[in-house]
Amino acid sequence: MKRKEEHVEIALSQDVQNEHNFWGDMDFLHNALPDIDMESIDTKVDFFGRELSFPFIIAAMTGGYDDARAINENIARACAKLKIGFGIGSERAVFREDNVRSYSVVKKYNVPVKIANIGAPQLIDQKNEKALGLEDIQRAIDTIGANFLAIHLNFLQEIVQPGGETRAKGILRAIGKVVSGADVPVIVKETGGGISRPVAERLKAAGVKCIDVGGAGGTSFSAIEYYRAKAVGSEILQHLGKSFWNWGIPTPISLMMVRGMGLSVIATGGVRSGVDIARAIALGADVASVAHPFLGPATKGYRDVVSMLETYREELKGAMFLQGLNSVYELRSAKVLFSGRLKEWRDELGLRNV
Ligand SMILES: Cc1cc2nc3c(=O)[nH]c(=O)nc-3n(C[C@H](O)[C@H](O)[C@H](O)COP(=O)(O)O)c2cc1C
Numbered sequence: 001m002k003r004k005e006e007h008v009e010i011a012l013s014q015d016v017q018n019e020h021n022f023w024g025d026m027d028f029l030h031n032a033l034p035d036i037d038m039e040s041i042d043t044k045v046d047f048f049g050r051e052l053s054f055p056f057i058i059a060a061m062t063g064g065y066d067d068a069r070a071i072n073e074n075i076a077r078a079c080a081k082l083k084i085g086f087g088i089g090s091e092r093a094v095f096r097e098d099n100v101r102s103y104s105v106v107k108k109y110n111v112p113v114k115i116a117n118i119g120a121p122q123l124i125d126q127k128n129e130k131a132l133g134l135e136d137i138q139r140a141i142d143t144i145g146a147n148f149l150a151i152h153l154n155f156l157q158e159i160v161q162p163g164g165e166t167r168a169k170g171i172l173r174a175i176g177k178v179v180s181g182a183d184v185p186v187i188v189k190e191t192g193g194g195i196s197r198p199v200a201e202r203l204k205a206a207g208v209k210c211i212d213v214g215g216a217g218g219t220s221f222s223a224i225e226y227y228r229a230k231a232v233g234s235e236i237l238q239h240l241g242k243s244f245w246n247w248g249i250p251t252p253i254s255l256m257m258v259r260g261m262g263l264s265v266i267a268t269g270g271v272r273s274g275v276d277i278a279r280a281i282a283l284g285a286d287v288a289s290v291a292h293p294f295l296g297p298a299t300k301g302y303r304d305v306v307s308m309l310e311t312y313r314e315e316l317k318g319a320m321f322l323q324g325l326n327s328v329y330e331l332r333s334a335k336v337l338f339s340g341r342l343k344e345w346r347d348e349l350g351l352r353n354v
Pocket residue numbers: 007008011059060061062088089090117150152189190191192214217218219268269270271289290291292293
């Protein structure tokens with residue numbers, strides 16, 4: 001079985017979530033007299049000049065093997081219908097001419113924000129693989145007809161996975177080159193470790209305009225790699241997988257850290273409802289994004305994905321109505337209350353008044 005296929009198979013059959021979901025440590029103040037009509041609520045947002053019907057992207061997951069084709073097609077079709085964003089999984093297999101159709105199948109769907117995906121380690125010469133060039137990157141973009149490119153940061157995963165690619169020297173410079181050479185906006189995306197303020201500042205200095213903070217609290221790639229290590233009997237990597245299972249900056253904390261920098265911000269990591277989307281927007285995200293919960297529906301069919309998206313949209317609307325808020329932009333000034341571990345992180349980092 002191929003690596004991307006194993007990831008999906010493990011994600012569908014095992015518990016691969018962080019032991020704590022930090023969004024649950026955040027509440028809104030209920031308004032018993034909303035004084036607006038729910039039907040008049042406007043959930044539309046603008047993202048780099050493109051309209052999304054609500055601030056949402058289905059995050060990168062898969063591609064490169066037979067069954068990935070249906071998963072990607074079901075997701076892309078649903079995103080086109082609901083006018084929200086879609087990120088394809090790592091396109092590494094495209095460069096190996098491996099089941100390119102499982103990616104290019106999404107080309108025919110008119111998704112307002114369609115994001116190509118490559119890994120940051122692929123921008124550096126690794127032990128067994130040369131760095132990608134700008135023409136490779138253009139190919140990743142063209143394969144799905146993307147209007148954005150995500151470079152994912154997954155060094156947390158690389159230290160746990162068998163044969164992980166851990167050469168990262170020169171990574172910021174390599175990212176900067178892609179940002180200035182690519183003909184679409186670049187999103188630098190963490191995959192569970194979160195992005196701190198100093199890292200966001202370095203990315204901004206390299207020309208990056210959009211980051212996905214990809215924080216801890218949702219799917220744990222250490223957990224996924226733990227199960228892969230177990231399957232091949234690697235004791236050391238199993239230990240690493242367990243030790244780093246909950247590693248990372250919680251997504252809400254990452255959002256608070258990067259607020260007010262003039263960057264566009266996507267919030268991925270543990271978002272599990274439309275109320276969580278509202279929470280992410282209240283902490284400064286422009287758009288929220290979800291991966292794992294869509295995997296099951298996407299393996300079943302297009303309608304299952306649509307139904308889950310509609311649920312998230314209705315929950316977001318509900319959270320806005322119960323605060324008397326007419327537009328997503330008003331969520332930015334919503335009153336939020338913190339508790340538990342999220343409050344501890346916030347206070348330790350002195351983020352109260354940011
Ligand atoms: C099965 C699976 C495969 C993934 N593959 C990729 C990938 O290829 N590229 C990427 O940028 N992120 C990948 N991710 C990470 C997600 O995009 C997302 O950042 C992470 O799962 C956290 O979101 P969640 O808690 O909503 O699942 C993958 C996630 C899952 C569950």
